[in-house]
Amino acid sequence: MGNVDFENDEGYKYLAISREEKLQFTSKPFDTKKNRWVPDAEDDKKERCFVAAEIKSTKGDTVTVVTVKGNEVTLKAEEAQEMNPPKYTKTEDMANLTFLNEASVLTNLKDRYSAMMIYTYSGLFCVVINPYKRLPIYTESVIKLYMGKRRNEMPPHLFAVADEAYRNMVQDRENQSMLITGESGAGKTENTKKVISYFAIVGASQQSAAEKKKEEGGKKVGTLEEQIVQTNPVLEAFGNAKTVRNNNSSRFGKFIRTHFSGSGKLAGGDIEHYLLEKSRVVRQAPGERCYHIFYQIMSGFDPSLRGKLKLENELAYYHFCSQAELTIEGVNDKEEMGLTQEAFEIMGFEDNEIQDLYKNVAGIMHMGEMKFKQRPREEQAEVDTDTDAQNAAHCFGISHEDFLKALTKPRVRVGTEWVNKGQNLEQVSWAVSGLAKAVYARMFRWLIERCNKTLDARAIERKYFIGVLDIAGFEIFDLNSFEQLWINFVNEKLQQFFNHHMFVLEQEEYKREGIQWTFIDFGLDLQACIELIEKPLGIISMLDEECIVPKASDMTYVQKLNDQHLGKHPNFQKPKPPKGKQAEAHFAIVHYAGTVRYNANNFLEKNKDPLNDSGKLICIILLLTTN
Numbered sequence: 001m002g003n004v005d006f007e008n009d010e011g012y013k014y015l016a017i018s019r020e021e022k023l024q025f026t027s028k029p030f031d032t033k034k035n036r037w038v039p040d041a042e043d044d045k046k047e048r049c050f051v052a053a054e055i056k057s058t059k060g061d062t063v064t065v066v067t068v069k070g071n072e073v074t075l076k077a078e079e080a081q082e083m084n085p086p087k088y089t090k091t092e093d094m095a096n097l098t099f100l101n102e103a104s105v106l107t108n109l110k111d112r113y114s115a116m117m118i119y120t121y122s123g124l125f126c127v128v129i130n131p132y133k134r135l136p137i138y139t140e141s142v143i144k145l146y147m148g149k150r151r152n153e154m155p156p157h158l159f160a161v162a163d164e165a166y167r168n169m170v171q172d173r174e175n176q177s178m179l180i181t182g183e184s185g186a187g188k189t190e191n192t193k194k195v196i197s198y199f200a201i202v203g204a205s206q207q208s209a210a211e212k213k214k215e216e217g218g219k220k221v222g223t224l225e226e227q228i229v230q231t232n233p234v235l236e237a238f239g240n241a242k243t244v245r246n247n248n249s250s251r252f253g254k255f256i257r258t259h260f261s262g263s264g265k266l267a268g269g270d271i272e273h274y275l276l277e278k279s280r281v282v283r284q285a286p287g288e289r290c291y292h293i294f295y296q297i298m299s300g301f302d303p304s305l306r307g308k309l310k311l312e313n314e315l316a317y318y319h320f321c322s323q324a325e326l327t328i329e330g331v332n333d334k335e336e337m338g339l340t341q342e343a344f345e346i347m348g349f350e351d352n353e354i355q356d357l358y359k360n361v362a363g364i365m366h367m368g369e370m371k372f373k374q375r376p377r378e379e380q381a382e383v384d385t386d387t388d389a390q391n392a393a394h395c396f397g398i399s400h401e402d403f404l405k406a407l408t409k410p411r412v413r414v415g416t417e418w419v420n421k422g423q424n425l426e427q428v429s430w431a432v433s434g435l436a437k438a439v440y441a442r443m444f445r446w447l448i449e450r451c452n453k454t455l456d457a458r459a460i461e462r463k464y465f466i467g468v469l470d471i472a473g474f475e476i477f478d479l480n481s482f483e484q485l486w487i488n489f490v491n492e493k494l495q496q497f498f499n500h501h502m503f504v505l506e507q508e509e510y511k512r513e514g515i516q517w518t519f520i521d522f523g524l525d526l527q528a529c530i531e532l533i534e535k536p537l538g539i540i541s542m543l544d545e546e547c548i549v550p551k552a553s554d555m556t557y558v559q560k561l562n563d564q565h566l567g568k569h570p571n572f573q574k575p576k577p578p579k580g581k582q583a584e585a586h587f588a589i590v591h592y593a594g595t596v597r598y599n600a601n602n603f604l605e606k607n608k609d610p611l612n613d614s615g616k617l618i619c620i621i622l623l624l625t626t627n
Contacts, residue, residue, distance in 0.1 A: 006145050006154075011137040014116050015155040016092050028086035036080040037103030038065055041073060050103040052083065092156050093121035119156040121478075124502065126161050130187035138194050143201055158191055162198045170264045171462050176465040181494060182474040183593065184453055187247035192256070192470040193232050196269075199258040199466060200225035203266030222346035224457050227257065228269045231451050233343035235271075237336070238294060238357075238444055240281055242289040244477055247328050251291070252444075253471035253490070259462040268457035273448050274471070275490065277483050278437035279606055281364060282320050285479050288327070290321035291440075293361055295335035308355075309362035310391040320368030320436065327337035336560050347454045358441045363395035364436045372408070372428050380422040381408055434609060469494075474593045479583035480598055482606040489533050495592050496526040526592050529571045533589075537564055547608050554600045558586045 006012055020457050033055070040049040053065035056072070064074045082099035091097060097104055112120050113129045116134060122129045136142075137157070146159040148167070154160055157211030165176040180188045204225040222230065236248065243249040253274040259267040267556075284290055297305065298315045306312065316322045327333070344354050370392065371384035383389055383404050393400035407428055409420040423431065474491040475484045510517040533539045539561065546557040565572035568589075575585035575597040 009139075009141055009145065011135070011139060011142050012133050014137050015119070015157060017092075017117075021090075022087075025086045025089045028087050032082075032085065035083040036063075036065060037078050037101070037107070038067065038073060039082055040067075041071060042069070042131045047104075048082070050106065053080070055080070090117065092121070094120070094127075095123040117155075119158060121151075121156045124506075126156060128158065128182075128187060128191060129159050130185065130190075138197070140201070143198060146198075147202055159192055159198050162195045163202070165466050166199065166202055166264070169260065169466055173262075173464065175465050175467070177469070179469055179494075179498065181260050181491070181498060182473050184243065184249060184389065184475045186473055188470055188473055189236075189240070189248065189250045192468055193229075195468050196232070196256060196258060200228045200266060203258065203260055203264065224266055224268065224455070225453055228266075228346055230343040230346045231269075231271065231455070233339045234347060234447070234451065237293045237340040238291055239273075239448055241277075241284075242287075242325060242328050243292050243475075244285070244287040246330065247473075248292075250470060250472050251280055253469075256468045256470065257465040259457075259465045261460050262463040265320035265460060266457075267460040267462045268453075269455040270452045271446070271448055271455075275486060276441055276444055277472075278441050278609070279483060279602075281437050281440045281530070282368065283435045284321075284324045285477070285481075286324050289325045292333070292336065293340070294318075294321040294365065295326070295333045296340055297358055297361055299332075299334035299337050301341070305358065309358060310394060311362055311365065318365040319369055320365055330478060347451065349450070349454075352449065357443065357447065359395040359397070360439060363392045364440060366392035366395060367432055367436050370432060372425055374425045378422070381425040381428040383408070390562060407435070430605070437609070442589055474591070476594055476596050478581045479599055480585070480596050481601070482603050484596065485533075485539070485589075487580065488589075488593075488596060489530075491593070492526055492530055492533070492591055496530060499525065528569070529589065531592055532565065532569055532571045539589075543603060543607050547604055552604065555586075556604050557603060558600050561587055 006016075021241065031054075036053050036055060037050040038053045040051040049071060051067045053067040053073070055063050056066050057064045058077070061077050062074055063080050064072060064079050065080060068071050080229055081101040081103040084097050084099050084104050088097055088108070091108055094100065094105055094108055097108070109120060110126065110128060112118070113131075116131060116135060118129050118135070119133050120260045142157075143159060144161050146154055148158060149163065151160050151164055161178065165178055168174070180191055180195075182188050223340045236250075239250065239252045240248050241251050255272045255274075256269065257271075261267045266504070280288075280290055290294065295315065297309070298311060300306075311318075314325055341354070366388045371388070371389040372381045373384045386400065386404065390400045391403050393403045398405070405420075408423055410423065410431070411418045412421045458490070471490060471494070472487045475487050477484065507517060531538065535541070542560055542564065543556070543557060546552045549556075561572070562574075566574060571590040573588040573590060573595065575588040577582060578597075582597070583599050586600040588595055588597045
């Protein structure tokens with residue numbers, strides 16, 4: 001690692017320890033027999049903090065230590081964890097530690113993070129701690145330093161992992177994948193973006209100047225590598241939102257394939273998406289926002305846009321996107337709108353395609369203001385004032401009379417005939433919300449397909465791909481609802497897959513090599529929770545069943561869950577009373593990352609996701625007009 005160019009790079013100090021610092025660590029006095037880590041008695045929050053100490057005396061299976069804070073503590077010998085010699089301070093790979101225990105791992109990560117060295121290896125894995133600030137370690141100069149290097153030649157970095165995947169693909173002629181896991185706000189999406197950028201640059205570097213020029217010929221758009229990178233601003237605008245833990249939280253999962261030719265040339269990309277959080281379109285929890293695009297459109301980036309979309313009121317007027325936060329500290333929605341617009345242009349979107357997307361978003365905003373009233377002595381709702389309905393229909397490009405009729409008197413099939421069925425006020429309200437969510441979901445699906453069309457570089461044969469999975473991370477909020485249950489269930493399954501393929505397969509390798517080892521099936525640790533959710537008579541199947549039971553409610557569902565699982569399943573619990581800002585909860589599940597209290601309100605409605613036939617017809621019309 002004696003690379004002069006690297007040591008002169010501005011990102012060097014955020015990635016590597018200087019020679020001088022290494023010498024200081026090595027020369028520190030240390031006694032392996034005396035130095036220990038012990039639980040910090042002053043840790044009021046019970047967060048598993050440790051403090052350095054020296055053993056003063058030993059008696060049976062207990063030891064008395066004096067901590068660096070001057071406190072004398074007597075505890076069980078097994079609670080005093082061994083401390084590594086100073087030469088291992090800020091070590092790059094924790095697999096090299098002499099003593100691999102919880103205190104040593106946490107201390108090493110903390111020491112490196114304090115120096116803003118956010119990447120650390122742990123054997124096969126790369127551990128990342130979110131710095132919540134921009135660091136100069138993702139520049140093109142840093143990328144070039146990692147290209148073609150073996151992992152042990154450079155300090156820990158996501159680029160080293162990405163480069164290893166790329167080299168394995170080229171040499172072994174096999175598809176590769178990268179798995180990025182973590183809780184909400186851990187930085188998964190940002191690291192996914194860095195990986196995709198790396199693959200785009202490395203793959204493009206294999207192309208000749210003539211090929212690149214040909215690729216750009218006759219187009220007003222960016223190169224393929226630019227387009228692959230620019231899918232991020234587009235999808236983040238429509239698929240990311242502020243939550244209480246993350247200002248740019250992915251509210252959908254995606255599997256991104258970067259395709260290459262047989263020689264490693266960039267050959268396009270494609271995206272699969274999962275679990276878009278549709279309910280956010282019509283409802284936001286305290287401290288959160290709707291999807292970024294709603295606020296970007298209202299930011300004034302294009303002074304004429306709001307007029308075209310009939311969005312003449314202030315943002316707070318539009319209920320579907322103003323139930324909680326309207327702004328994000330440190331984020332300028334006007335600037336973000338500029339980046340979204342620029343990304344659309346680089347991706348080769350036509351002006352009418354971009355405008356149709358904006359119209360659909362505006363139409364949803366107008367739908368949130370549509371007012372209805374109940375006719376006296378009739379099971380029939382009617383529009384109160386139709387200005388907002390006219391505005392919504394204008395944005396959708398449909399007749400506002402037909403639009404209102406589809407909501408208040410939808411066509412339903414009775415036997416072999418179609419009839420118009422009157423709807424009461426509650427039914428119309430559900431229909432409006434259901435239609436708004438359906439329009440947004442279908443628009444998002446079209447957006448993904450349109451991005452994939454751009455990234456389909458037919459001029460170069462696709463031979464192999466590297467896939468990167470980016471899903472919403474594990475979530476524990478003050479209010480945990482239907483969406484958190486699904487997100488956490490997916491993370492539970494993903495963690496089980498991770499445990500099995502990394503730990504279980506590693507142990508099988510030990511057995512093949514004749515290493516003495518007691519087999520542990522880490523995958524089974526999570527199986528009980530997974531079965532509680534997905535097995536027959538589990539949380540999902542009972543919810544589906546309750547959705548077809550007449551007069552069922554969220555609370556009848558909770559009662560049946562309690563009857564079936566409370567006191568009988570170790571992962572199903574009665575929730576503890578709320579503390580502070582915590583919302584009421586109706587049941588709790590013990591997940592791998594902690595116990596989550598779930599509020600069951602609206603579970604049945606969200607699971608049904610009602611949309612009548614007229615609403616489906618409207619969605620088809622909108623999809624056709626967008627196409």
